[in-house]
Amino acid sequence: MNMYFEDNQVDALQKRFGILGRSEGVQSMLATIEQVAPTDISVLISGDSGSGKELVAAALHKHSRRSHKPFVIVNCGAIPAGIIESELFGHKKGAFTGAQSDRKGYFQSADGGTIFLDEIGETPLETQVKLLRVLEQGSFLPVGSSTPLKVDVRIVAASNRNLEREVDTGAFRKDLFYRLKAITINVPSLSERKEDIPILANKFAHDCAIRNQIIFKGFSDGAFQVMSQHRWPGNIRELKNFIESLVILEKGGVIKTDVVYRYLNAEASPTELNPLLPVKLDRSVDQAERELILQQLFMLRREIAEMKELMGQAVQQRPLGDARTDEYHPAMEVLPDENGRDIIDEDITAILNPQLLGNLTAAQVEKELILRSLQRFKFNKRKTAQALKMAERTLYRKIKEYGISKEH
Ligand SMILES: Nc1ncnc2c1ncn2[C@@H]1O[C@H](COP(=O)(O)OP(=O)(O)OP(=O)(O)O)[C@@H](O)[C@H]1O
Ligand SMILES: [Mg+2]
Numbered sequence: 001m002n003m004y005f006e007d008n009q010v011d012a013l014q015k016r017f018g019i020l021g022r023s024e025g026v027q028s029m030l031a032t033i034e035q036v037a038p039t040d041i042s043v044l045i046s047g048d049s050g051s052g053k054e055l056v057a058a059a060l061h062k063h064s065r066r067s068h069k070p071f072v073i074v075n076c077g078a079i080p081a082g083i084i085e086s087e088l089f090g091h092k093k094g095a096f097t098g099a100q101s102d103r104k105g106y107f108q109s110a111d112g113g114t115i116f117l118d119e120i121g122e123t124p125l126e127t128q129v130k131l132l133r134v135l136e137q138g139s140f141l142p143v144g145s146s147t148p149l150k151v152d153v154r155i156v157a158a159s160n161r162n163l164e165r166e167v168d169t170g171a172f173r174k175d176l177f178y179r180l181k182a183i184t185i186n187v188p189s190l191s192e193r194k195e196d197i198p199i200l201a202n203k204f205a206h207d208c209a210i211r212n213q214i215i216f217k218g219f220s221d222g223a224f225q226v227m228s229q230h231r232w233p234g235n236i237r238e239l240k241n242f243i244e245s246l247v248i249l250e251k252g253g254v255i256k257t258d259v260v261y262r263y264l265n266a267e268a269s270p271t272e273l274n275p276l277l278p279v280k281l282d283r284s285v286d287q288a289e290r291e292l293i294l295q296q297l298f299m300l301r302r303e304i305a306e307m308k309e310l311m312g313q314a315v316q317q318r319p320l321g322d323a324r325t326d327e328y329h330p331a332m333e334v335l336p337d338e339n340g341r342d343i344i345d346e347d348i349t350a351i352l353n354p355q356l357l358g359n360l361t362a363a364q365v366e367k368e369l370i371l372r373s374l375q376r377f378k379f380n381k382r383k384t385a386q387a388l389k390m391a392e393r394t395l396y397r398k399i400k401e402y403g404i405s406k407e408h
Contacts, residue, residue, distance in 0.1 A: 047187030095144025
């Protein structure tokens with residue numbers, strides 16, 4: 001039952017905002033976006049990780065009078081506390097050791113447009129005071145300056161923490177919370193809107209098939225049923241990654257119940273394939289394991305692609321003259337530095353080469369990836385572990401286990 005709109009209105013809104021779904025939660029979200037997007041009012045978006053908060057923020061910007069101005073995304077959780085103020089508000093030359101010239105902050109870069117403060121719950125209390133000031137007066141002091149700067153920026157903030165609880169524990173300022181929460185958009189988690197799975201899955205599968213030029217013939221009804229029994233702790237991001245792996249690995253046919261069941265259960269217990277599964281495995285354990293690793297490689301690749309996109313978005317908003325090579329960017333924390341940025345991606349692609357892959361066991365695929373990454377990073381284990389999103393300790397163990405050495 002549609003509480004908010006007629007069916008055709010839902011279709012139109014989904015298209016306009018790029019936010020798919022017909023569930024009540026999504027409709028209520030679309031209704032709020034439609035109401036508040038054209039205004040300058042600040043908005044707080046709350047929702048679990050991977051539920052679509054950034055998509056909502058982007059829709060608010062795109063459908064505002066600011067759409068032709070910058071949309072600057074700041075992941076507050078990824079910026080070390082010591083430099084967050086200079087990142088957000090800029091600094092004057094000489095404000096601190098290493099501040100060799102004046103530098104613009106994200107707020108100035110976003111002038112005229114929208115700033116998206118992702119993970120706002122992670123900002124230190126001192127910085128929260130400054131944010132409140134920007135919200136109330138539209139002005140701030142760059143670090144080391146005594147002249148306030150005025151900007152015309154709309155603030156959209158997001159958090160996957162319960163900010164109310166953070167206020168109770170004293171980790172988040174009450175005044176800032178009340179100022180922000182006037183308009184709150186709650187993004188429902190996927191487990192609360194399982195009826196949206198078919199729409200989302202079909203869209204992700206079609207897009208993936210077109211992008212990779214592979215054939216996709218659809219899902220069986222049973223396949224959707226199995227998907228709706230899954231918990232999806234990683235929400236829509238998890239669904240999207242999952243569908244893309246399926247479409248790529250199972251290319252050609254209709255995706256049926258047993259396949260979905262097998263992959264979902266394999267994901268749930270990655271180390272051992274559950275012998276109690278009611279579905280008969282028609283592949284050898286080795287083959288199944290290889291698929292699993294492949295699946296993980298695909299996910300890693302996607303995540304890297306998403307990070308790159310994110311970096312691109314934030315960096316593009318800066319005037320070219322301001323781009324210094326030593327410039328810190330929050331996303332760099334999670335990316336390998338130096339020239340390693342695209343590298344893991346390339347390595348994965350090389351290993352995914354079917355000819356090579358056909359001859360490798362699961363362990364060999366992993367060993368190959370670790371070896372290539374180590375070589376890329378000149379055997380710097382910290383960087384390699386970071387790039388592979390693996391705990392450094394795990395990397396050491398695997399190096400030993402696979403007998404990898406510099407002589408390889
Ligand atoms: N309703 C939706 N329709 C289509 N795609 C969606 C929808 N919601 C989310 N997505 C897609 O799912 C992925 C995750 O969404 P997004 O990055 O916005 O989540 P998030 O809530 O910001 O996650 P995090 O808390 O981890 O930052 C993105 O690729 C996004 O495009
Ligand atoms: Mg996000």
